[in-house]
Amino acid sequence: xxxxxxxxxxxxxxSGGLSFAAGASQMGADVVLLEGGxxxxxxxxxxxxxxxxxxxxxxxxxxxANSGVYGVADVTPSVDYTAVMEHVAGVxxxxxPVDSQERFEGFGVQVFREFGHFISPNQVQAGGNVxxxxxxxxxxGSSPLVPPIPGLADVPYLTNETLFDLREQPEHxxxxxxxxxxxxxxxxxxxxxxxxxxxxxxKALGNDDPELAAVVLNSLRVExxxxxxxxxxxxxxxxxxxxxxxxxxGRVFSGSHLLMAVGRKTNTxxxxxxxxxxxxxxxxxxxxxSLRTSNKxxxxxxxxxxxxxxxxVAGYHAGVVIRSILFGLxxxxxxxxxxxxxxxxxxxxxxxxxxxxxxxIHGDKLEVAQFELLHNDRAIAERKTKGQIKVMxxxxxxxxxxxxxxxxxxxxxxxxxxLANNLKMSQVAAMIAPYPTIGEVNKRAAGAxxxxxxxxxxTVKRVVRFVQKWLP
Numbered sequence: 001x002x003x004x005x006x007x008x009x010x011x012x013x014x015s016g017g018l019s020f021a022a023g024a025s026q027m028g029a030d031v032v033l034l035e036g037g038x039x040x041x042x043x044x045x046x047x048x049x050x051x052x053x054x055x056x057x058x059x060x061x062x063x064x065a066n067s068g069v070y071g072v073a074d075v076t077p078s079v080d081y082t083a084v085m086e087h088v089a090g091v092x093x094x095x096x097p098v099d100s101q102e103r104f105e106g107f108g109v110q111v112f113r114e115f116g117h118f119i120s121p122n123q124v125q126a127g128g129n130v131x132x133x134x135x136x137x138x139x140x141g142s143s144p145l146v147p148p149i150p151g152l153a154d155v156p157y158l159t160n161e162t163l164f165d166l167r168e169q170p171e172h173x174x175x176x177x178x179x180x181x182x183x184x185x186x187x188x189x190x191x192x193x194x195x196x197x198x199x200x201x202x203k204a205l206g207n208d209d210p211e212l213a214a215v216v217l218n219s220l221r222v223e224x225x226x227x228x229x230x231x232x233x234x235x236x237x238x239x240x241x242x243x244x245x246x247x248x249x250g251r252v253f254s255g256s257h258l259l260m261a262v263g264r265k266t267n268t269x270x271x272x273x274x275x276x277x278x279x280x281x282x283x284x285x286x287x288x289x290s291l292r293t294s295n296k297x298x299x300x301x302x303x304x305x306x307x308x309x310x311x312x313v314a315g316y317h318a319g320v321v322i323r324s325i326l327f328g329l330x331x332x333x334x335x336x337x338x339x340x341x342x343x344x345x346x347x348x349x350x351x352x353x354x355x356x357x358x359x360x361i362h363g364d365k366l367e368v369a370q371f372e373l374l375h376n377d378r379a380i381a382e383r384k385t386k387g388q389i390k391v392m393x394x395x396x397x398x399x400x401x402x403x404x405x406x407x408x409x410x411x412x413x414x415x416x417x418x419l420a421n422n423l424k425m426s427q428v429a430a431m432i433a434p435y436p437t438i439g440e441v442n443k444r445a446a447g448a449x450x451x452x453x454x455x456x457x458x459t460v461k462r463v464v465r466f467v468q469k470w471l472p
Contacts, residue, residue, distance in 0.1 A: 002129045004110070006032045008325060009124055009133035011116050011271070014041020016302035016314030017139030018099055023322050025107040032133070033104060034126050036115030036270075040099035041141050042160075042303075043311040044092060050164040051184055053091040055343055057084045058191035062223075062345075069383050079192050081169030088164055118276035121295050135297055135325045138285060139314065140271065142264040142303035149176075151236040155243055157258040170194045170257035174245060176233050177261035178204030180342040183216065185259060186225045187344050196225045197253050199245055201232035201262075205342065209354045212404035215387060216344050228253065266304045281306075289332040291321050299325065308338055336399075337420035341409030346387050349412035352400030352419050358392040367393045369425070369449035371441050373405045378436035382406065389445045391415065396424050401445075407438045414442045425449050 008024055010017045013035035025031045038045045061077040068074045097103060101111045114126035124131050144159035146152070158166070160181060173189050175182045178200030190196045198204065204227055205213035217227060231247040236258070238244045245253045266284040273279075279286040279294040284306030291299050299321045302314030316333070323331035339351035358366045372388040373379040379387075387405020391398050401415035418428055429446035433439050 001125075004032060004129055004131045006030045006110070006131060006133050007135065008032070009116075009131050009136045010034070010139060011124065011136065012041065012139035012141055012267075012302075012304075013039045013099070013104075013111075014139060014141045014302065014314065015043050015311045016141075016318050017041070017137065018104070019315045019318035020137055020139065020301070020322060021104060021109050022107055023318065024326060025104075025109045027322075027326055029326055031108070032110045032112065032131050034112050034114055034116040034124070034131075036113065036126075039101055039104075040096060042143075044095060044099055046161045046164065048311050049092055049095055050088045051160070051181070051188075052343060053088040054084065054164070054188050055184060057087055058188035059345065061193075062191040077193075079169070081192065082167045084192065085164060085167055115270050117270055117272040118278075119272070121276045122297050133297075135299070136276075137321060137325070138271065138293075138298065138300040138304055139302050139318075140267040140304045141314075142266050142309055144260060145263040145265040146260050147262055149233050149236055152260075155236055155238055155258065156240050157236075157243075157260050159260050163259060166257075170255075171241075172197070172255035173257050173259060174199065174243060174253055174255035175259045175261055176245070177263065178202075178227065178229065179207070179261065179263065180205070180340075182259070182261035183220065183342060183344050185261065186227075187220050187223065190220075190224045195255070197255060198225060198227045199231045199233055199247065199253055200227065200229050203229055205348065208342070208348055208350055209356070209390065209402040209404075211355075212348060212388070212390070212402050215404045216342070216346060216348050219346060219386065220344065264303065264309050266306060268304065289334075290324055290330070291317055291333055292324070308335060308340065310338070310340055313338055337416055339412045339416040341412060343409060346384070346405045347403075347408035349403045349408040350401070351412050351416045352398070353392055354400060354402055355390055355392055358394070358400055362394045362399070365394050366399075367449065369393055369445050371445040371448050373438075373441060376436075376438060376441050376444070378438050378440070379406055381436065384438075389441050391425075391445045391449065393425055393449055396426070397422065398425060398428070403441075405438075405441075411439055411442055414439070 007030040010021045010033045021031050021033045064075050064077040104111055112126050116124040116126035119125050172195040175186055175198045178198050186196045186198050233245050234248040235246040241256050243258045268280055277295045285300040285304055287300050287305050293300055301317035303309040320331045320333045323329050341349040369391040374385045379385045384406035390402045392400040398418050403411050425446050433443045
């Protein structure tokens with residue numbers, strides 16, 4: 001058995017693990033990195049990157065079929081699904097060198113392509129190596145959750161880890177799960193020419209503002225996606241090309257392919273956490289505000305701790321623990337400023353509290369500033385006027401923002417900045433946005449907050465009349 005000693009051991013080469021390993025090694029720490037699967041983890045290989053590449057292809061097909069509004073004749077797109085998936089693979093291949101073993105070894109990181117498991121509080125075995133580390137960072141991420149639905153084990157099904165291996169287009173894709181992954185893949189496939197049915201046990205896009213989510217869901221239905229809500233799958237049967245789902249209330253849905261998109265489970269099974277004295281639950285590894293586990297020498301970051309499971313959260317967590325581990329400084333993770341986006345068309349984005357959450361917490365102190373894309377000149381020019389922004393404000397400071405519409409994922413960034421830095425609405429209103437841009441909706445929302453204070457205020461009007469009367 002080969003024994004290795006290091007300052008920091010990182011388990012998992014996804015977004016969080018790679019971000020930490022790159023930063024720590026370049027700042028002088030000895031770093032060992034373990035990865036038993038693919039470098040880049042879920043985001044590069046099965047999640048963010050391939051899904052957005054597929055969405056881009058679907059957007060192109062949709063544009064060809066819906067260009068008449070611009071005075072350009074509609075055409076029926078000729079979709080080569082195999083070529084589309086090769087485009088997806090090509091995007092992954094182009095980004096992969098950034099996450100490659102060779103690049104990280106160039107930073108001075110020792111990379112071992114093995115899964116690791118704890119054999120003591122500060123030792124991990126990976127293949128023929130036993131690594132003793134002063135500090136350990138667990139960044140093993142998450143995997144698709146496949147619930148024990150009767151009959152599911154006997155039929156072929158896809159997850160986000162296998163969907164992008166397809167080369168033959170699904171004739172009718174059944175998707176169990178109406179969250180972001182399910183809805184993104186539903187719209188992409190219907191735009192590429194497949195029939196799509198989404199079966200959701202509760203409410204589709206249920207974690208977002210229901211008024212704004214309804215805008216997305218209505219758009220998908222108009223495009224041809226069948227969305228069945230309050231439809232809990234009770235029995236699945238059939239074979240490749242002919243799959244049937246029966247829901248608890250007796251509805252039956254049939255299709256050629258099945259995609260399971262009901263959520264994520266944290267990757268803890270292989271770690272032998274008990275040997276290290278690390279507390280965990282089915283929802284993930286238990287950490288404190290500094291992302292430290294019950295074993296004070298071990299931290300956990302990203303999806304494996306549960307909570308908000310996004311690539312950018314894992315990267316943020318890496319920065320938090322770098323401060324603690326490398327410099328011994330106090331550093332805590334918070335979630336109030338974490339944005340997320342669903343990349344449907346229109347997009348749906350959120351940061352901080354929703355309107356309902358804000359109402360529950362702040363009651364009558366809450367004010368909601370709103371602005372519709374219908375009044376944004378760039379949106380009008382591009383015929384992308386579907387959507388609106390809501391900003392939840394308490395005592396002059398935003399506590400949350402919800403956006404649905406064109407480029408919502410881009411527009412939410414200004415509100416993430418505001419929440420991260422405790423900015424006032426007046427500071428957002430002072431921003432000058434270039435004209436014409438979709439980003440102007442942020443300034444206009446801030447303006448909507450101040451408009452009643454300026455234009456409906458009798459004191460302001462009396463002052464203006466007085467000044468105008470006496471001004472030389």
